[in-house]
Amino acid sequence: MTQPAVYRLQAKTQSYDWGKLGNVSKVARYAQQSGDAVDPSKPYAELWMGTHPNAPSVVMDDAHTPLRDLIHKYPELSTQTLYDQYSGDLPFLFKILSIRKALSIQAHPDKTLGARLFKEFPNNYKDPNHKPEMAIALTPFEALCGFRPLEEIARHLERYPELTELIGADVADSFLSTIQQQESNVEQNKAVLKSVFSALMHSPQESVTAQLSKLTDRLRDTEDPMAELVLRLDQQYSGGDIGIFSVLLLNYVTMEPGQAMFLGANEPHAYLSGDCVECMAASDNVVRAGLTPKFKDVNVLVEMLTYRYGSAESQKMTPQSFGSHSLLYDPPIDEFSVALTSLKTEETEEHKPIPGPSILIVTSGSGSLKAQGSTFDLKEGYVYFVGADVVLSAEAGESGLEFYRAFTVPT
CATH class of the missing domain: 2.60.120.10 (Jelly Rolls)
Structure with missing residues (x-):
């Protein structure tokens, strides 16, 4: 290749409320190296590296050439096959995340659902692509990912009566009786798990607020990791956020630096704290249902999930x-x-x-x-x-x- 193939980039930061502040954020410290001034009071949540139009990277040359323009001028940098397949864009979006408080409970649509949502609701879903993603911990990292083993959820229904109160005794009893049957199969288990999650997500706000108040009052004198997590999320998202109850259904995953997890399409997850390297398909489609003041699309989320279940450790990748x-x-x-x-x-x-x-x-x-x-x-x-x-x-x-x-x- 006669054309140079290595170019230093300036990557752009994204400021979201959940980001770490100022120089505490790895995002800010990394961005500083390419000339960005750091505001100590500003949250620096994400550093975007790629050609995504929301925050495209530029070459650190005199012209500040957008990376996409460079690739368009020299398609061989990408290879002609990939250039044609992705219309000159990079197929991935590479990121650094620095997380001060929990992100929303969310899932990303597969390609079929992504195309439909983009067509029907373009104001909420900005492109037709899917968004599988992978997170690799840079510092100790916390997340929610996938549904817990059914036996754990059953124990939580007994240990946290506020959850049973929200979903209703009939839904809780149906779940417990189904998973205890020796002849029940995976599809039956998924169906009753869906009924539990759907009942929770559709709970009236006044009921959520009342039961969450009871739960947090009861847990204040309890010393265990689950109590600490519930109380911490309640402090971060006051006002009776339904997402706080989701931690009783979803795996609580902790990762040390170098550990990773892959988040496929239609799987529920939420990052809670820490710094990570993240890579994803070049999309910004998110279906949210809790731990957020943003638009929640509960009906779409409930219907899109796979309802796979398993242990927290099973969510991690082996490099x-x-x-x-x-x-x-x-x-x-x-x-x-x-x-x-x-x-x-x-x-x-x-x-x-x-x-x-x-x-x-x-x-x-x-x-x-x-x-x-x-x-x-x-x-x-x-x-x-x-x-x-x-x-x-x-x-x-x-x-x-x-x-x-x-x-x-x-x-």
Whole structure:
């Protein structure tokens, strides 16, 4: 390739209420490296890396060339197959998230539902794409993800009578009797789980407010992780938010740095706290139902979910080797994979050519990157776009080096 294939990018930040404030936020610290001034009172929630029109990355050249324009001018940076398939855009959106308080309980539609929602409700759903996503923890991280094992939900119905009061005794009894039957099958279990979630989500607001008040009053003298979580969310979202009861039905997942989870289409989830690397299909479609003042589409959410259930640990991914010092997080979709490279002082790692475009961000340490006979500085917060079919060689400095690289290969 005669055209240079490595370009340093300026990525844009997004300020949402749930973001960490000022320099406490990794998003803000990383953005500072490309010239952004940091306001200590402003929440810095997300750093977007890619071609998504809501916050497109630009090349750090004299013209501040939008990354999308660069790829349009040189389609070979993406490969012609991917360029044609995604109309010159990157198939993925790469992000850093810094979370101070819980995000909304939500799910993302699959392609069929995404297309229908975009057609019928374009004011609420901005594109027809699906939005599978993956989160890799940078710091200790908390989330809700997927429905708990049915036995745990049954115990919660007994332990938290306020939940039973909301969904109704008939729904609770039907759920308990069904899952206790030896002859019940997965589809029957999913059906009664759906009835529980639907009854909860459709509870009248006055009932939610009253039962939540009873629950939080009762838990104030209780020392256990569930009580702490319920009380913390109640402080963050006062006014009787239905999403607080959802923690009794959804898995509470904790991750240490380097651990990851994949969130497929039509699966309920909510990030609660921490910093993470996130990668997703290039969409911004979200169906919300709690822990938010934003538009809630309860009927769509209840109908779209798969109602799969299982343990918190089952939500986590197992990375594969991607070299001597690298791990590969490879979810079961076409749009993206993510590699994590971790080097100690003066260690090196070579990435073989990837037949598709990629973006990398340095999350800690420093070092250098060699490609096509040129050398590029690597420092915390630096972001680079790398064209297809390029050999990369990274070397760590005195403080070591860690970077994440999101990429797509043609199928």
